[in-house]
Amino acid sequence: MVVSLSSTGSLLLPLATSNGSSSRSSRFAVSTDKRMNLFYHKPSKEQKKVVCACVAPSRNLGSDELSATKFNDSSKSENLKTLREPDDDRDVLIECRNVYKSFGEKHILRGVSFKIRHGDAVGIIGTSGTGKSTILKIMAGLLALDKGEVYIRGRRRAGLISDEEISGLRIGLVFQSAALFDSLTVRENVGFLLYENSRMPEDQISELVKENLAAVGLKGVEDRLPSELSGGMKKRVALARSIIFDTTKESIEPEVLLYDEPTAGLDPIASTVVEDLIRSVHIKGENALGNPGNIASYVVVTHQHSTIRRAVDRLIFLHEGKIVWQGMTHEFTTSDNPIVQQFAPEEFPDGNVSILSNCAGNFAMPAAFYKIYYQSGSF
Numbered sequence: 001m002v003v004s005l006s007s008t009g010s011l012l013l014p015l016a017t018s019n020g021s022s023s024r025s026s027r028f029a030v031s032t033d034k035r036m037n038l039f040y041h042k043p044s045k046e047q048k049k050v051v052c053a054c055v056a057p058s059r060n061l062g063s064d065e066l067s068a069t070k071f072n073d074s075s076k077s078e079n080l081k082t083l084r085e086p087d088d089d090r091d092v093l094i095e096c097r098n099v100y101k102s103f104g105e106k107h108i109l110r111g112v113s114f115k116i117r118h119g120d121a122v123g124i125i126g127t128s129g130t131g132k133s134t135i136l137k138i139m140a141g142l143l144a145l146d147k148g149e150v151y152i153r154g155r156r157r158a159g160l161i162s163d164e165e166i167s168g169l170r171i172g173l174v175f176q177s178a179a180l181f182d183s184l185t186v187r188e189n190v191g192f193l194l195y196e197n198s199r200m201p202e203d204q205i206s207e208l209v210k211e212n213l214a215a216v217g218l219k220g221v222e223d224r225l226p227s228e229l230s231g232g233m234k235k236r237v238a239l240a241r242s243i244i245f246d247t248t249k250e251s252i253e254p255e256v257l258l259y260d261e262p263t264a265g266l267d268p269i270a271s272t273v274v275e276d277l278i279r280s281v282h283i284k285g286e287n288a289l290g291n292p293g294n295i296a297s298y299v300v301v302t303h304q305h306s307t308i309r310r311a312v313d314r315l316i317f318l319h320e321g322k323i324v325w326q327g328m329t330h331e332f333t334t335s336d337n338p339i340v341q342q343f344a345p346e347e348f349p350d351g352n353v354s355i356l357s358n359c360a361g362n363f364a365m366p367a368a369f370y371k372i373y374y375q376s377g378s379f
């Protein structure tokens, strides 16, 4: 079967799962070109490495030394309780240090530095073309920087993720478009990396797919094709694909998800569902099954005030390739930085879920109505 990519759905692409060495032979004949487009990978890489674009190798980089990022059920609550002082870097999962990036004559990033800590829910905002998606791709290891450094759990990444130099952290990148394989069912899309890259039996993968779909509020859609789903459902399927992981592994590495405008193209209601799902799959959240999420930290690039308000705790404001402001979301509206003032609303609408708001026009609807829509899984 030849697999083609959907041109419509968003992509939530797990960059890391299980050990590349345990790959089974490929079950899905995805054309190399499509994989290259999907994973931004060099065609010269062998297939295992292409899969590794979304599957960080599981070579252990001494995670025992990094107790703050140990990731199993028992440590989750402990991690939250023992959030460290900002000057303690043991909980830093990704650090960008003085990153520069140009495209030809265009100097896009001009010395960007920030840290993503365990438990973080960060938004990157700023005007169009200021380099938000670029920094996300650099963090994901899909784009090389010109100058500066990226550290993954304290280890400097020498090149791109395809160089297989770094592990100990799973990094997923959620593109705003081009997500699902058109000719694969929802089950095959969600379980893709496990079918391709783990030794899990198919019935176990199938069960896991079902669980992860249920975690994002979708039931009974396993046999559907992407073309049979709404835009919002595709985003949910893509989210399920990004949070699924090989449960048979002895140690599970923490996962950071990088979302690039995850609500782009969605109406206010569907945007709200996605924003709440982003929260729900985080370790501080609770998924649709009532279980804590698995995502250690996430970064969202967005233009939407509703996403800022609902889905992130901390904001990084990029302007002309530099960070001009950082702070907690609630501080955003009170900043006296003139650039920030131009971007920020005078105040965020009430955060109560009974009113859904969106910068596109303060859309509001009653909570009960929202729940019916959400539970029906129709968007």
Ligand SMILES: Nc1ncnc2c1ncn2[C@@H]1O[C@H](COP(=O)(O)OP(=O)(O)OP(=O)(O)O)[C@@H](O)[C@H]1O
Pocket: 103, 106, 108, 126, 127, 128, 129, 130, 131, 132, 133, 134, 135
């Ligand atoms: N691969 C590339 N080759 C050449 N130019 C690029 C490339 N990728 C990005 N750019 C340019 O770099 C600039 C920053 O792009 P980027 O997508 O990071 O901006 P952004 O802040 O995410 O914008 P938006 O909010 O509009 O999505 C843009 O001018 C874009 O055209």
